[in-house]
Amino acid sequence: MRLSRLALPVLAFALALGVSAVTASFAVRLVEDASETEVRAALDREGIDWADVDAYGLQVYLLGTAPSEADRFRALSTAGKVVDAARVVDDVNVAESKPLAPPRFSIEILRHDSGLTLIGLVPASTDRAALVARAQEAAGEVPVSDLLEVADHPAPEGWRPALGAAFDALERLPRAKVSVAAGQVTVKGAAESEADRRRLEAELARAAPEDVSLALEISAPRPVISPFTLRFVKDASGARFDACAAASPEGRDRILRAAAAAGLEGKADCRIGLGVPSAQWPDAAERALGALDRLGGGTLTMTDAEIALVAQQGTDPERFERVVSELASTLPDVFALDAVLPEPPGAAEGEAGPTEFVATLSPEGAVQLRGPLASENARVITDSLARARFGSEAVHTSAEIDPDLPESWQTRVLAGLEGLAELERGALVVTPAGIELRGETGNAEASAEIAALVAEKLGGTQGLTLDVAYREELDPEAAQPTPEECVANLQGLLDGRKINFEPGSATLDSEARLILDDIAELLRRCGAIPLEIAGHTDSQGRESMNLELSQARAQAVLDELRNRRVLTASFRAEGYGESEPIADNSTEEGREANRRIEFRLIRSEADEPLESGAADGQEEPAGEDADTGGANEG
Structure with a gap:
């Protein structure tokens, strides 16, 4: 009985304890769920979608991988605003940070009359002192401003050859802006003339390394074209320009479109320059070209404000009169029209064969003059002009005297000889009907220049027949030898000859200076080529002194x-x-x-003087062996 009375209170206490435990457990679960829900909602509001939340008792665990340390701290702060920060357990990992991307290295080089400025960011491996020294060499006596910054990153591929190409351009252009990046060079500058612009662009493109993208924007002042000339021929062989001038790109395009409509095929161009007689030059050219096309062929010559239209033999007279009348009524007022319909074949039947003065220019430069001239004085003048233009030793004159020649004969002969001097080889024929010039040239503008010259001398180009062919192999710029050919030519020049120095010094002897005269003449024709001048000695003496002597001798040659x-x-x-x-x-x-000087073609960007560090490329000497010249110690 007594035990029963004790069991009831114990049972009741146990029951109460169980109920309390269940209640407490339920309460904790409610707290866990509430904390987890509220923290998760707060993280979602802040856009922190990478974090996960897990509550255990009163503690709230933050899980996941934060993109950065800042994102981790923001997630902990957000959770600490919802629940007591002491309850937040940091179980967050931070993602490994990506390595910083290297900066974009680039230099802007500004060269003008008062100085040269370097602006930009260069890699730490760049020899800055050598870079500035190279800039000073290009600038000459004007100051160099160094505004460069340095970043401790390796030089990107293509950086060194781009620097070399940039400074090569700077040495050629007295006023320029050169932009340099890895493997890219942009050159903006001004040339003294159109011919100079073409020469500069050809030299820079030829000298640029293959792995450098070169963009050229070189301008040139427009030349003065006098007389302002357009000559268009349409005959059985097709349609062509012997000369074409325009005052603007827009005017040029209009003229070329009109020429294409008149039968011109293939590529053609007009020189753009100053001296146009009227702003209506394109209007007059379009109308005159259209008239020539309606005639079916002939020759159109515009010389300043004078227009000469010569129809082909056999052109229907009625059509000729109609077309010429329409053209005359539509031309701008400033232009004067002279239209000619040649006599039909057979009109001069029974007359003696034509009188001809002939001049021939051989590929070797020899000139033969034969045919009639009006007087002994005319013969002396003709011979003197030919000797002045072609050389005294190259001219042979065998002319007879005929006082009955036309009044304009001597003027035609002299103008024709001036035109022949623009060719590399060819022939001139002067007849009472006109001038015929045929030949080959390395000047792409020769036809236009000859037409303008004849128009200036004769007051027009009526009766002028031009058949001038451009040959690239005769063009001194286009035919410039390759770097490999230049070094091979150097080897041939030095075959059996040697660059010698005074004993134990870097002073060239007198014979070596004469050899260098010949080398310089050859290298000037080569343009800019990547060339190493290598000095070598024998093994006598200390190695360090031999190294210094060889360097001094190579520098002396340079x-x-x-x-x-x-x-x-x-x-x-x-x-x-x-x-x-x-x-x-x-x-x-x-x-x-072993005591020698070698000329080697640099085959790669290695050992660039503007970049510190070891070389990873090599140079190749000309020819089968390395020796293309020598340096004697005495």
Whole structure:
């Protein structure tokens, strides 16, 4: 009985304890769920979608991988605003940060009359002192402003050759803006003339490394074209321009479209220049070209404000009168029209054969003059002009005197000889009916220049027949040798000759200076080529002194070439001392062979003087062996 009375209170206490535990557990679960829900909602509102939440008791665990340390801190702060920060357990990982991308290295080089400025960001591996020194060499006596910044990143691929191409352009252009980036160079500048612009663009494009993208924006002042000339021929062989001038690109395009409508095929162009006689020049050209097309062929010559329209033989007279009348009524007032319908074939039947003065120019430059001239004085003048234009030794004159020649005969002969002098080889025929010039030239503008010259001398080009062919192999710019050909030519020039120095010094002897005159003449024709001048010695003496001597001798050769006005921006002098013998140093003959100067074509961007660090490329000497010249120690 007594035990029963004790069991009831114990049972009741146990029951109460169980109820309390269940109640407490339920309450904790409510707190966990509420904390987890509220924290998750707060994170969602802040856009923190990478974090996960897990509550255990009063503690709230933040899980997941934060993109950055800042994102992790923001998530903890957001959770700490919902529940007591002491209850928040940080179980967040932070993603590994990506390496910083290297900056874009670039330089803007501004060159003008008062100085040269370097602006931009360069890699730390760039030899800044050498860069500024190279800039000062290009600038000459004007100051160089160094506004460069440096970043400690490796130089990107293509950086060094781009620098070399940039400074090559700077040495050629007295006023320019050159933009340099890895593998890219943009050159904006001004040339003195259109011919100079074409030459500069050809040289820069030829000298640029293959792995450098070169953009050229070189302007040139428009030339003064006098007389302002257009000559268009349409005959059985087709339609062509012998000369074409325009005052603007828009005017040029209008003229070319009208020429195409009149039968011109293929590529053609008009020189753009100053001196146009009227702003209505394109209007007059369009109308005159249309009239020539309606006639079916002939020759159109516009010389300043004078227009000469010569129809083909056999043109219907009624059509000729109608077309000429329409053209005359529609031409702008400033232009004067002279239209000619040649006599039909057979009109002059029974007359003697035509009188002809003939001048021939051979490929070797020899000139033969034969045919009638009006007087002995005319013969002397003709012979003197030919000798002045072609050289005294090249001209042979065999002219007879005929006082019955036309009054304009002598003027035609002299104008024709001036035109012949614009050709590399060809022939001139002067008849009472006109002038005929045929030949070949390396000047793409020769036809236009000859037409303008004849028009100026004769007051027009009526009776002028031009058949001038442009040959690229005769163009001194287009036919410029390749770098490989230049170094091969150097080897041939130095065959059996040697660049010698005074004993134990870097002073060239008198014979070496004469050799360098010939080398300079050859290199000026080559333009800018990547060339190394390598100095070598024998093994006598200390190695360090031999290295210094070889460097000094290579530099002496470079300086002498520079003094002879050779473009040396792409050259470098390098001394190798006794390290690269080509013969046995134990004999006098071997030592003599080892004392030498070599000219090597640089095949890669390695060892660029503007960049510090070891070279990873190599140079190739000309020819089968390395020796293209020598330097004697005495």
